[in-house]
Every structure is written in structure tokens, then in C-alpha cells.
Amino acid sequence: MSRRSGILEFAVLGLLRESPMHGYELRKRLNTSLGIFRAFSYGTLYPCLKTLVASGWLIEEPAGDPADTAPVAGRPTAASSSLTGRRAKIVYRLTAEGKEHFEELLSHTGPDSWEDEHFAARFAFFGQTEREVRMRVLEGRRSRLEERLEKMRASLARTRERLDDYTLELQRHGMESVEREVRWLNELIESERSGRDRRRSSPEGSAQQEKPGETGGLPRHRDNTPPDPSDDTAK
Numbered sequence: 001m002s003r004r005s006g007i008l009e010f011a012v013l014g015l016l017r018e019s020p021m022h023g024y025e026l027r028k029r030l031n032t033s034l035g036i037f038r039a040f041s042y043g044t045l046y047p048c049l050k051t052l053v054a055s056g057w058l059i060e061e062p063a064g065d066p067a068d069t070a071p072v073a074g075r076p077t078a079a080s081s082s083l084t085g086r087r088a089k090i091v092y093r094l095t096a097e098g099k100e101h102f103e104e105l106l107s108h109t110g111p112d113s114w115e116d117e118h119f120a121a122r123f124a125f126f127g128q129t130e131r132e133v134r135m136r137v138l139e140g141r142r143s144r145l146e147e148r149l150e151k152m153r154a155s156l157a158r159t160r161e162r163l164d165d166y167t168l169e170l171q172r173h174g175m176e177s178v179e180r181e182v183r184w185l186n187e188l189i190e191s192e193r194s195g196r197d198r199r200r201s202s203p204e205g206s207a208q209q210e211k212p213g214e215t216g217g218l219p220r221h222r223d224n225t226p227p228d229p230s231d232d233t234a235k
Helices: 003-018 023-033 042-054 096-107 116-124 131-162 165-201
Strands: 058-062 090-094
Touching: 003 023, 003 042, 003 090, 003 096, 003 116, 023 042, 023 090, 042 058, 042 090, 090 096, 116 131, 131 165
Parallel strands: none
Antiparallel strands: 058 090
8 A cells, every 4th residue: 555545544534533424525625624635536535435445444325315416427336326327425434443443543653654744644633643642743743854954954055056046045945944844843742741741730630531632732823734745845
């Protein structure tokens, strides 16, 4: 399984954990909520859904209104109306096994979770992720970007004299993009730590159990949307 398809499966499971959806609604949510999936087609989504159904992580159910039909290009299989010849909408629902599998994926904190596209998808589901896992992903991402920034600075120092003004400005812009994300990550990490420390110092702290979705006190004055990983200048 490619890294790209793995990210898509993760995102699909995460969205369906919130509520069942049919393919059109799911594609719309992937486009609007997760910017990394701005440009992908039903020809990409439905094979993914078929794989998840075959794995036992999703089930297909007919839409509530039998008259609610719509032709969809690229659908692998679907029931058809004998009167209209239009394919009935199918709703996809997460199974108990699918929910368990998604929770396992949420607990992973390896290097893949720090990479550009995967990090954006992971961050989108931080509301369902345990605090300690969030911390490891954020710290891993910061470490990865600090390494990238060091390499960019070293490369610029070696080639500065050979670059024209526009190329040099592009290099600086890329460095500034990475520096901004590092500062953003520092704020998030500090907020997570502050929230954890407040819980520990609270008289009721020892009796409280953290639930997925507790944010640890994110700074509300900032837009905490992860920087767009599709910005090649930041790499």
C-alpha cells in the first residue's frame, strides 16, 4: 500500500467515525476539511472504499430514501433502480472492527506521522487523539522541520554567491515558511504541556481521566490550522 493511499484510508476512517456518509458527502468533506485531498477523484475514492469494505472496516448500506438516487461515475458496484436506471446512493458506515483499527492508527507515532501530508491528516483528527500521542507527533514534526531548516541554511550558505536575486528570495521564503511552522509547533507544544500541568496541579487532577478530544488549552487567538504541506517552498 502506497503512503498516499494509506493517508486516504486513515482520513476516510476518521471522517466515518464521526458519522456515516455516502460517497459524494465523503469526497466533499475530504476536499473542504482536509486540504491535502483538494484534487482527487471518485476514481481514487471508491477503490479505497472498496478496499476498506473488503477488510471488514466499513459496511455499505442503502440510503434511507429509496428514491434518493444519483448517477455516479466510477462506482465499482451499486444497486440500480429498474425504473430510472440510476444507481442508488450507498451510505458507508464504520464497523466495530473499523473503529478499533482507526484507534490503533491514531496511536501510531512513527516517522510517517511527521511527514508533510500525513502530519496534516493526523492533525485534523487530534480531537480524537490522546494527549501523549499528540505530544509525540508534534515534537516529532518539530524535530523533522528543525533538521530541514538546518539543511536549508547550510545549502544557502554554500550557494548564496551563485544565486540570482530571485532564486535567493525564493530560498529565503522557503526558510521563513519552515521557521513559521516551527514557531507554530512550539506554541502548540507549550499549550499541550500547560494543559497537562494544570491537570496535575488541580485538586481533582488525579481522579480525572483524559478523554480524546481534550485540547490541552490551545491558544484561541491563533488559527491553529496546520500550514499547507503542499507549499513546496517550505520543503
